[in-house]
Amino acid sequence: MPRKDNKAAELLQGTLDLLVLKAVSLGKMHGYGILLRIEQISGGGLIVEQGALYPALYRLERQGMLETEWGISDNNRKAKFYALTQQGRAQLKDEERSWIRLVDAIGTALKARPGEV
Amino acid sequence: MLRFFHWRSLFRRARFEGEMADEFAFHLQARTDDLIRGGVAPEEAERRARLEFGGNQRYRAECRESHRVHWLDEMGRHVRYAWRTLRKNPAFTAVAILSLALGIGINTFLFSVFNSLILKPLPIADPASVTFIESTAGTTFSFPDYKDFRDRNNTFSGLAGYRISVMNFEHGGDPSRMWCYLATGNYFDVLGVKPALGRFFHQADDLQPGASPYVVLSYATWQARFAGDPKTIGATVRINGHPYTVLGVASRGFHGTEMFYWPELWIPMMMQPQVEGHSWLDERATWDTELLGRLKPGANRSQAMADLNRIAGDLARQHPLSDKGLRMRLAEPGFLGSGIRGAVAAFTGGVFLLAGLVLLVACSNLGGLMLARVTDRQRELAIRYSIGAGRLRIVSQLLTEAFVLAFLGGASGCLLAIAACKLFSSWRAPVDFPVQLSVQPDWRALAFAAAASLLTGLLFGLGPALRSVRTDLNPLLKGSSGLAIFKTRFALRDLLLVAQVAFCFVLVFGCLLSLRGLQSAITLPLGFDPQNAVTAAVDLSSAGYSKEQGLLFQQRAAESLRALPGVGSVAYANSLPLSLDQSTTSVERAGQSDKIGRQRSRAIYYDVSPGLVAGMRMRLLEGRDFSDHDTEHSPPVAIVNQAFARQVLGTNNPVGQTFRYTPGSMPVEVIGMVADGKYISLTESPQPVVFRAMRQEYNPTTTFVLRSRDSSPALFAGIRQEIQKINPRLPVYGAGTLESILGFALFPMHAAAIALSAFGALALLLTVTGIYGLVDYSVARRTNEIGIRIAVGASALELLRLMLARLMVLVSTGLAFGVMLSWLAAPALGGIIYTTTPRDPAVMALVLLSLLAAALVSCWKPVLRGLRVNPVSALRCD
Numbered sequence: 001m002p003r004k005d006n007k008a009a010e011l012l013q014g015t016l017d018l019l020v021l022k023a024v025s026l027g028k029m030h031g032y033g034i035l036l037r038i039e040q041i042s043g044g045g046l047i048v049e050q051g052a053l054y055p056a057l058y059r060l061e062r063q064g065m066l067e068t069e070w071g072i073s074d075n076n077r078k079a080k081f082y083a084l085t086q087q088g089r090a091q092l093k094d095e096e097r098s099w100i101r102l103v104d105a106i107g108t109a110l111k112a113r114p115g116e117v
Numbered sequence: 118m119l120r121f122f123h124w125r126s127l128f129r130r131a132r133f134e135g136e137m138a139d140e141f142a143f144h145l146q147a148r149t150d151d152l153i154r155g156g157v158a159p160e161e162a163e164r165r166a167r168l169e170f171g172g173n174q175r176y177r178a179e180c181r182e183s184h185r186v187h188w189l190d191e192m193g194r195h196v197r198y199a200w201r202t203l204r205k206n207p208a209f210t211a212v213a214i215l216s217l218a219l220g221i222g223i224n225t226f227l228f229s230v231f232n233s234l235i236l237k238p239l240p241i242a243d244p245a246s247v248t249f250i251e252s253t254a255g256t257t258f259s260f261p262d263y264k265d266f267r268d269r270n271n272t273f274s275g276l277a278g279y280r281i282s283v284m285n286f287e288h289g290g291d292p293s294r295m296w297c298y299l300a301t302g303n304y305f306d307v308l309g310v311k312p313a314l315g316r317f318f319h320q321a322d323d324l325q326p327g328a329s330p331y332v333v334l335s336y337a338t339w340q341a342r343f344a345g346d347p348k349t350i351g352a353t354v355r356i357n358g359h360p361y362t363v364l365g366v367a368s369r370g371f372h373g374t375e376m377f378y379w380p381e382l383w384i385p386m387m388m389q390p391q392v393e394g395h396s397w398l399d400e401r402a403t404w405d406t407e408l409l410g411r412l413k414p415g416a417n418r419s420q421a422m423a424d425l426n427r428i429a430g431d432l433a434r435q436h437p438l439s440d441k442g443l444r445m446r447l448a449e450p451g452f453l454g455s456g457i458r459g460a461v462a463a464f465t466g467g468v469f470l471l472a473g474l475v476l477l478v479a480c481s482n483l484g485g486l487m488l489a490r491v492t493d494r495q496r497e498l499a500i501r502y503s504i505g506a507g508r509l510r511i512v513s514q515l516l517t518e519a520f521v522l523a524f525l526g527g528a529s530g531c532l533l534a535i536a537a538c539k540l541f542s543s544w545r546a547p548v549d550f551p552v553q554l555s556v557q558p559d560w561r562a563l564a565f566a567a568a569a570s571l572l573t574g575l576l577f578g579l580g581p582a583l584r585s586v587r588t589d590l591n592p593l594l595k596g597s598s599g600l601a602i603f604k605t606r607f608a609l610r611d612l613l614l615v616a617q618v619a620f621c622f623v624l625v626f627g628c629l630l631s632l633r634g635l636q637s638a639i640t641l642p643l644g645f646d647p648q649n650a651v652t653a654a655v656d657l658s659s660a661g662y663s664k665e666q667g668l669l670f671q672q673r674a675a676e677s678l679r680a681l682p683g684v685g686s687v688a689y690a691n692s693l694p695l696s697l698d699q700s701t702t703s704v705e706r707a708g709q710s711d712k713i714g715r716q717r718s719r720a721i722y723y724d725v726s727p728g729l730v731a732g733m734r735m736r737l738l739e740g741r742d743f744s745d746h747d748t749e750h751s752p753p754v755a756i757v758n759q760a761f762a763r764q765v766l767g768t769n770n771p772v773g774q775t776f777r778y779t780p781g782s783m784p785v786e787v788i789g790m791v792a793d794g795k796y797i798s799l800t801e802s803p804q805p806v807v808f809r810a811m812r813q814e815y816n817p818t819t820t821f822v823l824r825s826r827d828s829s830p831a832l833f834a835g836i837r838q839e840i841q842k843i844n845p846r847l848p849v850y851g852a853g854t855l856e857s858i859l860g861f862a863l864f865p866m867h868a869a870a871i872a873l874s875a876f877g878a879l880a881l882l883l884t885v886t887g888i889y890g891l892v893d894y895s896v897a898r899r900t901n902e903i904g905i906r907i908a909v910g911a912s913a914l915e916l917l918r919l920m921l922a923r924l925m926v927l928v929s930t931g932l933a934f935g936v937m938l939s940w941l942a943a944p945a946l947g948g949i950i951y952t953t954t955p956r957d958p959a960v961m962a963l964v965l966l967s968l969l970a971a972a973l974v975s976c977w978k979p980v981l982r983g984l985r986v987n988p989v990s991a992l993r994c995d
Contacts, residue, residue, distance in 0.1 A: 031143075075150065
């Protein structure tokens with residue numbers, strides 16, 4: 001059922017966006033650094049391929065969540081840095097809240113026992 | 118424009134691709150470095166990094182996809198941002214939108230007028246091959262000449278003749294006066310138009326005089342008089358008492374070929390004797406037929422003109438008495454020849470030019486305000502630059518602001534223009550003639566408004582936007598208000614203000630000049646006194662009166678009208694000065710040799726009853742008025758005006774002199790001379806005029822002039838009653854005060870005065886806000902400096918000089934340019950508005966003083982604020 005597939009993809013994409021926003025909120029960072037940070041804060045293994053990060057970054061930039069700027073990386077290389085915009089910060093707060101609500105709801109649902117329904 | 122965007126998007130794409138490649142390369146390099154640091158061999162590390170990254174090409178494509186709508190999005194963001202910025206300054210936004218709406222609205226409206234009257238082709242088949250034919254002597258030809266042109270030419274597929282005429286129309290016992298086209302049988306076929314109902318008449322219907330009693334109704338007449346009933350076709354109506362059959366109904370959009378005239382009927386030309394009461398169909402001396410031709414495929418205009426002139430040459434040889442010196446010309450159809458069309462085009466063009474000036478003033482005003490805002494936002498912009506916003510982006514942001522304003526102004530301007538067009542189209546001139554100017558805003562007008570908005574946006578937005586790019590960031594970021602930059606930046610604003618003041622001067626000057634002209638036109642010696650007089654007219658030829666019956670009717674009617682309460686005197690004439698209907702006759706001094714082809718003069722003539730000269734309060738300078746003894750049995754006599762005496766007779770004492778109307782006719786003796794007046798327009802120079810005795814030169818068109826202080830509806834009802842007591846089927850028309858005739862003569866001047874006043878007021882308003890903005894801004898910028906100067910003890914006078922010196926230089930420069938421009942433009946203005954002295958120094962001085970006063974008033978408030986600056990707080994801030 002394609003509808004289900006779509007939903008799954010949407011969820012996955014939304015999750016990645018949330019993680020990217022979260023990672024960038026911790027400080028201005030280039031793409032590779034964002035990847036490392038996501039791996040670090042999520043305990044790793046959330047992303048299948050590293051390249052998949054970039055379409056998400058470009059999309060968030062287009063939506064005005066991120067702004068970019070070329071700068072110099074720690075090891076003295078030219079790199080593109082991402083930072084959260086005002087709008088991105090608000091969006092992150094929103095998504096965090098709704099994520100927690102979702103997790104709570106699913107957690108409650110999963111805790112349900114046969115007798116309670 | 119297209120090229121520009123293309124080039125920009127190419128440039129953008131190349132940069133995007135390059136940056137993406139760099140970013141991906143950095144990622145791979147960083148990963149490889151990390152792996153090597155983790156102990157992996159360099160080649161292996163590179164391989165693994167690439168593997169972990171995944172499909173490079175695929176992600177590139179996805180990134181492109183993610184970024185695709187970027188610039189559209191950015192534009193959306195720009196617009197939203199612009200909207201927010203504009204909403205933060207409601208006063209500025211309101212002034213900007215209002216001035217743009219007025220500027221663009223006026224221009225779009227005038228363009229619509231110009232478009233509807235001049236640019237838009239007639240609603241006929243292939244309008245490009247239809248041409249109006251005139252001669253150097255006038256726009257009309259005799260009917261026999263028309264037939265010769267029609268039959269002898271080789272370049273026209275059809276040549277139609279027509280004439281605007283009027284008659285009595287009766288249907289269901291309700292007589293009314295209706296205007297028509299008398300048209301030759303081929304008229305509709307030459308124009309290639311189709312009827313809405315029934316059929317038109319054709320050549321075969323129009324062969325013998327009096328043999329084709331047919332009538333074609335206009336769509337409006339069909340709706341108004343026949344309630345749009347399809348059974349109208351074949352119905353019988355009465356025209357001047359004769360039965361006519363309704364053949365068909367013209368389509369709704371077809372009103373003949375004159376832009377200003379909406380006929381109510383079309384009647385075959387062969388019925389002319391019945392419609393007009395006398396026949397000129399066989400007279401070469403009566404030139405009453407307008408000509409319209411359709412060129413043969415392949416024939417061009419110069420060939421057609423040569424062809425017509427060849428025929429004219431033949432006619433001049435065959436009929437030297439009437440056709441000597443005939444030279445043919447072609448003109449665009451729509452205005453009865455090139456004369457009126459040229460005047461209309463010049464007038465609308467002139468007003469259009471002025472409206473363009475108003476829009477320019479609005480642009481320079483907005484440009485100045487925008488520039489001030491850009492300067493105020495310098496710090497914000499500098500910060501945006503320094504955090505890496507592209508200059509292009511900031512320019513496009515500022516331009517977007519200008520375009521948002523221009524769009525809002527243009528849209529409201531369009532609404533204004535549409536409303537103005539509606540108003541203008543519904544206006545009917547106060548004359549007995551179906552004058553109708555239909556001005557519809559069509560796609561051309563909308564395109565014009567869009568182009569005007571775009572252009573104004575570019576005009577007032579581009580300067581400030583580009584100016585923002587050429588900014589040195591450092592002093593701004595350091596927090597200085599940058600006096601050094603401020604000075605150079607001021608140059609463009611200076612220029613704008615000077616231009617604005619100069620244009621404003623021209624507009625206000627034109628406005629005052631026209632008002633003064635109007636005032637002097639009203640007090641102009643008209644040659645008669647329009648006050649306390651009323652008029653009413655009947656057309657006896659349409660009612661089928663013979664000359665004897667007509668003369669009798671005129672006398673009887675005048676007698677019964679004289680008996681009406683409150684009426685002092687009654688006289689009548691075929692037409693009155695300054696009314697729409699003026700006729701001329703050829704005249705020549707008697708005693709000169711009757712050599713053919715000698716230059717003859719033309720004079721306006723009026724056929725009048727005894728007492729008309731006194732009734733109109735004309736000044737009889739010499740001799741006597743007509744009396745009841747000047748009849749068809751006594752020698753012909755005439756009264757002339759001063760211009761006639763001077764120009765035709767070459768004397769200042771014409772009484773007793775004689776002249777002739779046509780070579781070989783009876784000499785006419787001058788019995789009196791009246792003072793010159795105005796006859797066709799208020800702006801004319803003295804015209805030769807001859808008054809003839811009605812009994813000697815019978816004219817069935819009869820306009821009664823009644824001296825009466827009363828002009829109530831009761832009086833007009835009484836007039837109608839008295840006339841219909843004599844003939845109940847005779848329609849009375851043209852009832853009104855004599856002053857209302859002046860309304861028509863004054864109309865072009867009224868229109869010009871209204872337009873110029875509106876423009877002048879608008880320009881003045883814009884300039885005042887412009888000066889206010891400039892001074893307010895400059896005082897605000899220099900609060901610092903003013904504070905220091907006050908602190909070190911500068912006097913109020915010195916402060917005033919500090920704040921106003923520059924402004925005064927700018928305003929005076931602008932005024933000087935304004936005087937120069939007005940001086941140059943004055944002759945052109947003089948063509949539109951009535952004035953004897955287009956370069957009136959008094960008006961110039963008045964404008965100069967009032968603009969100076971306006972400048973002082975508009976900078977009053979900011980200057981007061983400057984004088985009250987508290988040095989302590991001024992130095993602390995910033």
